[in-house]
């Protein structure tokens with residue numbers, strides 16, 4: 001097991017700042033409180049890398065309203081390999097650069113008041129990528145990413161099929177979830193061996209077996225019941241992304257959260273993922289806040 005994770009699990013003191021992080025400091029504007037600075041923010045900064053909240057001045061400067069922040073931001077971090085290729089680097093270097101930017105994205109989400117960030121880290125189709133890349137991701141990259149992200153004090157969860165192929169990571173995913181489950185700051189969800197079709201299929205199988213066993217009737221099947229059986233709905237307080245950001249100029253969702261994205265606002269950035277910065281993130285928030293979400297209802 002990785003060194004940080006084993007130390008983390010042994011160390012009782014390391015849970016203290018993680019609990020502090022969720023102590024009501026996640027609301028934009030709280031940042032201004034001198035008491036908060038003295039009693040919470042100072043000790044927090046020593047342990048936790050995620051900033052929490054922005055000042056009202058900063059929100060106004062960016063033309064943002066705290067009450068209109070998306071609760072769940074989903075990211076398709078596309079373009080790591082192209083970024084590396086353009087620089088004559090290996091794909092592995094591109095993924096390393098992407099890992100840093102994903103960490104930055106967590107910081108932005110925590111700072112700007114987003115509650116959940118989900119990242120499409122490896123799809124059910126990504127196994128068909130070159131063998132060397134898949135081996136690198138599965139035997140080194142994701143383990144280091146999880147180890148590093150656990151230091152941020154976020155609650156961490158993973159969605160995706162763990163029944164096969166994720167063998168080398170399974171125990172680590174379980175431990176990361178177990179040891180961060182009481183953190184009340186940002187909720188980071190990584191989709192690993194995940195696909196929207198997989199999620200709908202596993203929900204369908206569960207529902208079918210309940211009908212077969214007589215636990216429910218065919219007539220009981222509706223949107224709400226399907227919702228309940230999706231992986232996201234079992235672990236995320238805000239299961240449906242409000243805002244989906246995809247980098248690299250591709251205009252598709254590539255089998256991510258197909259059901260959950262039904263009424264999400266989509267935002268596409270031409271930049272490759274390792275180039276995404278806070279200005280791009282704030283531009284996505286601004287665009288989101290200017291949208292009129294109607295959920296199929298009439299324009300007022």
Ligand SMILES: CC(C)=CCC/C(C)=C/CC/C(C)=C/COP(=O)(O)OP(=O)(O)O
Nearest residue numbers: 076077078095098099102120121122123254
């Ligand atoms: C930062 C981070 C965690 C990186 C992990 C590296 C990695 C494997 C990223 C892939 C992200 C993904 C599932 C993109 C979807 O496009 P696609 O390429 O699967 O589908 P497409 O062929 O439709 O573009």
